[in-house]
Amino acid sequence: MTYITKPKLHHPTLACNAIGFTRRDYEGKISTLCAGCGHDSISAAIIQACWELDIEPHRVAKLSGIGCSSKTPDYFLGQSHGFNTVHGRMPSVLTGANLANRDLLYLGVSGDGDSASIGIGQFVHAIRRGVNMVYVVENNGVYGLTKGQFSATADQGSKSKKGVVNTDSPLDLVGLAMQLGATYVARGFSGDKTQLVPLIKGAIAHKGAAFIDVISPCVAFNNHAGSTKSYEYVREHNEAVNRLDFIDVRAEITVDYAEGEIVDVTQHDGSIVRLRKLSADFNAHDRVGAMNYVHARQAKGEVVTGLLYVDPDAHDLHEHFNTTEVPINRLGVKELSPGIAALEKINAGLR
Amino acid sequence: MTAHRSPLTAHESDLRARIEATNDFVVKFANVNGSGSASANELFARSILRMGVPVSPRNIFPSNIQGLPTWYEVRVSERGWLGRRGGVDLMVAMNPQTWDADLTEIEPGGYLFYDSTRPLPASKFRDDVHVLGMPLTAICNRTYADARQRQLFKNIMYLGALSVLLGIDADEIQRLFAEQYKGKEKLLDSNVRALELGREHAQQHLPPIGLHVRRADNVGDKIFVDGNVAAALGCVYGGATVCAWYPITPSSSLAEAFQKYCMKYRVDPETGRNRFAIVQAEDEIASIGMVVGAGWNGARAFTTTAGPGISLMSEFIGLAYFAEIPVTLIDVQRGGPSTGMPTRTQQSDVLACAYASHGDTKHVLLFPEDPHECFEFAAQALDLADRLQTPVFVLTDLDIGMNQRLTAPFVWDDARDYDRGKVMTAEELEAGKDFGRYKDVDGDGIPYRTYPGTHAERGAYFTRGTSRDPYARYSERGPDYVYNMERLLKKWDTAKSLVPQPHLRGTSGEARDGVIYYGSTSPAMSEAIELLGKDSLVLDTLRVRAFPFPDVVGEFIRRHERVFVVEQNRDGQLRTLLINEFGIDPARLVAILHYDGTPVTARFIAGAIGERVRRAAPTGRVAS
Incomplete structure (x- = not known):
């Protein structure tokens, strides 16, 4: 949130995507987050993913709660409507917005304080309902905007900048999301853009509740020795279970892989998520297996990243509700009012 | 309309005195919740309605599913008074748990209907109340083998008995059954049979009472x-x-x-x-x-x-x-x-x-x-x-x-369209119309908005709970904040003319005192005004229908020396709003408050206002 106006100059050689937009067209205001903040890398990954997918920026609705992470929607997709709601309540607002107009792409951005503490209830229930959305938690284990208190995802035994040791058990958002029925669950690391961009693209193409937990170190308050959410710690303990290539419906598949190394997952819109297995005993179609795998590795201090679970035939809330194809915010009195004749019948039935 | 209850009779405790009233009385059913009484009681109310006599029933029920006391109070009023009157003329006492309290609620000269299967000592009754005992449990037990049926048809049986006592047309009840059990003939037959059993017993064993329903034509096209x-x-x-x-x-x-x-x-x-x-x-x-x-x-x-x-x-x-x-x-x-x-x-x-x-x-x-x-x-x-x-x-x-x-029946006009307010369209944005999400361009404090996804390059904005400038850009600048807050106040002023306007009734300013009330107090208030009027106590009334208060509300208060504000809460919350919004001397607004959880009655309002008036002018008139 800034007073500085960003120059609108475009470099003439900037590459355009299929709908004629440069990456610049997907940017927002200048970030006011700290230099080196993981969240800015996530914003950049979102910009990259939307640009590569040729998404019209105005067809995206970006929603957030309160906190450093929730400020970021101002820093990307400047031509999209954005809604910085109240603390921990983005999921309900996103759900309502989604019900009103099923034709837009709903991007929810939240943090670990916003989603795992004050907003855990809404996180849980939005996932349960299968709201068609991309839900990104920028997870740094700490309350940045209020200067360094532990959040609910901070690991037990991890140390704050002031030297306090966290004694509470951590809340595991990917484990929860899988248990609650999210149909696309991933974990990324803000320091690994090549992994993160395809994860976001896959989530955008997914029809259903897509959740990405992105470990995103807080350079100001949680990047020190003893932290388990620092750049150094995550780099050392990152166990990527797969590498993702997102293949657009229209793109030609040209890369060759050795047999047995790859798994293609065709999503609802025909796009393909191509997984290159890095761990032989991990299967992203096995929800319970994935939960066990993640928790087993977590117990050893590892941070499992990659696409953890995907159900390509997922259903979303609109399908559950059997709502009209026409977004309901476009319906008028003609479609909505039963009319006088029906009312007279109703009146007659109440006599 | 032949309601007769002189105040004198009401104070007598003479067994021979009995309440005589046609189309103007109160029946209260005391039941146990979960016993299936609700549908029988509703049938009772509806059958009287079908005879063209207005009724207003009220459920008084516990926060519970089964086993606790519940009441259904039916006001029968040919005049069409739909508020609670207060007092009970006929108590249908089906709940032993609440017997004592139920008994005390009956007006002197009133009636008590109860299940007489188990004999009760004389101390359980009142001298000034007429007792109608019917062995409902005994009749049901010998008629039905199934426990649930015994319970459910007990309710229908007392309905049958009451129809005889009060003169409710049994055909109307049967028609209601027929509507309710359309296509379920078995259920229909068994209900009709239970009703008949109740009627037969009443005809043979119960004495006539002084309360009667007489066919009228006062329901009109109203709906229930x-x-x-x-x-x-x-x-x-x-x-x-x-x-x-x-x-x-x-x-x-x-x-x-x-x-x-x-x-x-x-x-x-x-x-x-x-x-x-x-x-x-x-x-x-x-x-x-x-x-x-x-x-x-x-x-x-x-x-x-x-x-x-x-x-x-x-x-x-x-x-x-x-x-x-x-x-x-x-x-x-x-x-x-x-x-x-x-x-x-x-x-x-x-x-x-x-x-x-x-x-x-x-x-x-x-x-x-x-x-x-x-x-x-x-x-x-x-x-x-x-x-x-x-x-x-x-x-x-x-x-x-x-x-x-x-x-009154629901009204709709097919020519009515929805007012979607100020929404800027893609065409307007395309044409280059200036869009400031929080900018007052029409002078009414209401800005324009856009729906997400409207236009590829224009009209997007960031919605937030933090302060912003007229173009929705984050701002903590004092002037931006004040502009916005002042605009919201202007919008508030605009709202005054858009909300439902108050309803005024009365003497166009001759009355010294006024009354302000709102919401569910309305039917009891109307009746209270008539009760007070009988006592030559005339008041102007204003029914507030919305907040913000249109100016006419303030004028009404200023026109009267004293204004009673009738509410169903402890603290006089609307009165506080009136004082706060109009800057009125609190002494001019007299709170009349009823907040025990039951709907306010006409008697309460008339009594409370009457008392205030008497207190202010000892030689003055007295309310009933």
């Missing part, structure tokens, strides 16, 4: 419906497409009725797809959050709740006020504070709604008086919310919401 159903239907007609709610007494039946009507009237006949979305949310916070999201994205959305829900929703209400998002809330008020009395009525959320949320906020409130206005105001609230881009509350209460009430 509760306010929750009415408001739900108002939301259907008013174009609500998104409903998010969390179960809470006494509002749950509103959301359920909305669902029912949507299933019937809102399914696209060609595709079979729904033109609505209803979410039973995880709590009230999520409910209002979904409504905010849907409203922001251009759908008409509402939630329905009660006091505890309003407390939980407060943060979001402030967001919707400040970020200017249309939201409709229907608050079916119950007894507070805290969990309070969940199944009793009150008007005690007025202040909590009027100024909900932190910071400087004010919200539009609508006060329907009956189901007819519940329908109308629910539909209108959706228009007002869009027009004003703000939360609009419909404040009903349990008395209106959960009791079937005789009310």
Whole structure:
């Protein structure tokens, strides 16, 4: 949130995507987050993913709660409507917005304080309902905007900048999301853009509740020795279970892989998520297996990243509700009012 | 109209005296909840209605599913008084748990109907009450083998007996049965049989009483419906497409009725797809959050709740006020504070709604008086919310919401279109029209908004609960903040002419005293005015129908020396609002308060106002 106006100059050689937009067209205001903040890398990954997918920026609705992470929607997709709601309540607002107009792409951005503490209830229930959305938690284990208190995802035994040791058990958002029925669950690391961009693209193409937990170190308050959410710690303990290539419906598949190394997952819109297995005993179609795998590795201090679970035939809330194809915010009195004749019948039935 | 109850008779405790009244009395049923009495009692009320005599029944029920006391009080009034009168002329005492209290409620000269299967000592009765004993349990036990049937048909049997005692046309009850059990002939036959058993017993064993129903023609085209159903239907007609709610007494039946009507009237006949979305949310916070999201994205959305829900929703209400998002809330008020009395009525959320949320906020409130206005105001609230881009509350209460009430039929005009307020279209944006989301361009304080996804390059903005400049850019500059807050006040002024205007009744200024009231107090108030008038005590009345108060409310107060403000809460919440908004000397507004959880009665109002007048002028007139 800034007073500085960003120059609108475009470099003439900037590459355009299929709908004629440069990456610049997907940017927002200048970030006011700290230099080196993981969240800015996530914003950049979102910009990259939307640009590569040729998404019209105005067809995206970006929603957030309160906190450093929730400020970021101002820093990307400047031509999209954005809604910085109240603390921990983005999921309900996103759900309502989604019900009103099923034709837009709903991007929810939240943090670990916003989603795992004050907003855990809404996180849980939005996932349960299968709201068609991309839900990104920028997870740094700490309350940045209020200067360094532990959040609910901070690991037990991890140390704050002031030297306090966290004694509470951590809340595991990917484990929860899988248990609650999210149909696309991933974990990324803000320091690994090549992994993160395809994860976001896959989530955008997914029809259903897509959740990405992105470990995103807080350079100001949680990047020190003893932290388990620092750049150094995550780099050392990152166990990527797969590498993702997102293949657009229209793109030609040209890369060759050795047999047995790859798994293609065709999503609802025909796009393909191509997984290159890095761990032989991990299967992203096995929800319970994935939960066990993640928790087993977590117990050893590892941070499992990659696409953890995907159900390509997922259903979303609109399908559950059997709502009209026409977004309901476009319906008028003609479609909505039963009319006088029906009312007279109703009146007659109440006599 | 042949109601005769002189005050003298009422004070006599002479067994020979008995209440004689035709088409003007009160019957109260004391039951155990979960015993199936509700449908029999409703049949009783409906059968009298079918005879053209107005009735107003009230459920007085516990927050419980089975085993606790519940009452059903039916006021029969050919004159059409629909408020509670106070007192009971005939008590149908079916609940031993509440026997003693029920007995004391009966007016002297009144009647007690009870199950006489088990003999009761004389000390259990009153000398001045006529006793009608019928061995209901014994008759049922020898007639039915099944335990549930024994219980259920006991209710129908007393209905049969009462129809004989009061002269209710049995054919009307049979017709109601036929409507209720259409296609279920077996059930129909068994109910008719139980009714007949009750009638036969009464004809053979019970003495005639002084209360009678006589066929009349005073119901007209009125309908009999509760306010929750009415408001739900108002939301259907008013174009609500998104409903998010969390179960809470006494509002749950509103959301359920909305669902029912949507299933019937809102399914696209060609595709079979729904033109609505209803979410039973995880709590009230999520409910209002979904409504905010849907409203922001251009759908008409509402939630329905009660006091505890309003407390939980407060943060979001402030967001919707400040970020200017249309939201409709229907608050079916119950007894507070805290969990309070969940199944009793009150008007005690007025202040909590009027100024909900932190910071400087004010919200539009609508006060329907009956189901007819519940329908109308629910539909209108959706228009007002869009027009004003703000939360609009419909404040009903349990008395209106959960009791079937005789009310004017619902009205709709097929030429009516929804007022979607100031929404800038893609064409206007394309044509280069200046868009400042929080800019007052029309001088009415209401800015333009855009729906997400409208235009590729123009009209996008960032919605937030933080302060901003007229172009929706984050700003903590003092002048930007003040501009915005002042504009919101201007919008508030605009609202005064858009909300339902007050109803005035009376002497065009001759009366020294006035009365202000609102919502469910209305029927009792009308009757109280007549009672006071009989005593030559004349008052002008003003029924407030909305907040912000139009100027005429302030003029009404200034025109009268003293204004009684009648409310169903402890603290005189509307009175506080009046004092606060008009800067009026509190001494001029006299609070008349009834807040024990039961609906206010005409007798209470007339008595309380009469007493004040007597106190002020000892030589003055006396109310009944």
